Amino acid sequence: MPDHVLVTGGAGYIGAHACKALAAAGYVPVTFDNLSTGWEAAVRYGPLVKGDLMDRASIDVALAEWKPVAVMHFAALSLVGESMRDPGLYWRVNVGGALNLIEAAIAAGVRDFVFSSTCATYGDQDGVVLDEDTPQRPINAYGASKLAIEQMLGNFRASHGLRTVIFRYFNVAGADPDGEVGEHHDPETHLIPLMLDAVTGKRGALTVFGSDYPTEDGTCVRDYVHVTDLAAAHVLGLRWLQDGRDPAVFCLGTGQGYSVREVLDHARVVTNRAVPVVEGARRAGDAAKLVCGSERAVSDLGWAPARGLGDMIRDAWHWSQAPRY
Known part of the structure; x- marks a missing residue:
């Protein structure tokens, strides 16, 4: 029987492409999404669980029902301008939701966790190529909330043996070449x-x-990266963890x-x-x-x-x- 993977935000732009890549690789992606910014019609490659990361009980129910081998966490608020106007919203939803998800995964015995982070954690550092070793100095609440989740994952890795792959990626663009899923935001900001x-x-x-x-x-x-290439990296990240490799951070760009x-x-x-x-x-x-700078993803992953x-x-x-x- 194929392994299930819980994909938070799987009805969104990047999450839907990741679900397609997971299905092609032999997994069953279980989308967990409140559909606030995602689209039910984008859930084409596995079941949909309508739930909210701010509701811990709904996460527990999904994990108990589907018994996934791993979590891929895409769900987040991601508008830079909005995060500047209302930083509290981003700290509550992004960080609070991630904490609920991480604790629920630990309680359910799920230890493999792939996290969608962002180059926004680096802030404005011009004239340098940003890679995994570049100091992180976010300049908006969106980037700061993602950095906080990265740090939180490190805490749970140390205390509970959570195995993590963190992807920091740059501007994602394009659509599935087959035309099955694509980019549709409301409002659109890309x-x-x-x-x-x-x-x-x-x-x-x-x-x-x-x-x-x-x-x-x-x-x-x-730096723009094609969404299909990005989705392929997430499957490689999952296999990295399932092969027993050490926790890792990878930057994804061109x-x-x-x-x-x-x-x-x-x-x-x-x-x-x-x-x-x-x-x-x-x-x-x-x-x-x-x-x-994505040399590490090329050489290691x-x-x-x-x-x-x-x-x-x-x-x-x-x-x-x-x-x-």
């Missing part, structure tokens, strides 16, 4: 889907937040930074249309440049990003033409 919606007229001109950053063209620089204007240029090539743009002020909490920015935009473009939810 650059590539916003850009494609502006191209098709589904929304007005794209706002470029800040054109006076200390970068080559004045716009923010980010090592290539692109400015907002460079992303717009790529989109023009893919869509053969210009992106309507207006310039706006900087957003609070936005770093100027975030670029990943055996992971490598197979898709570039053009692939990400092309797959997102195809998804946007016929979204399934």
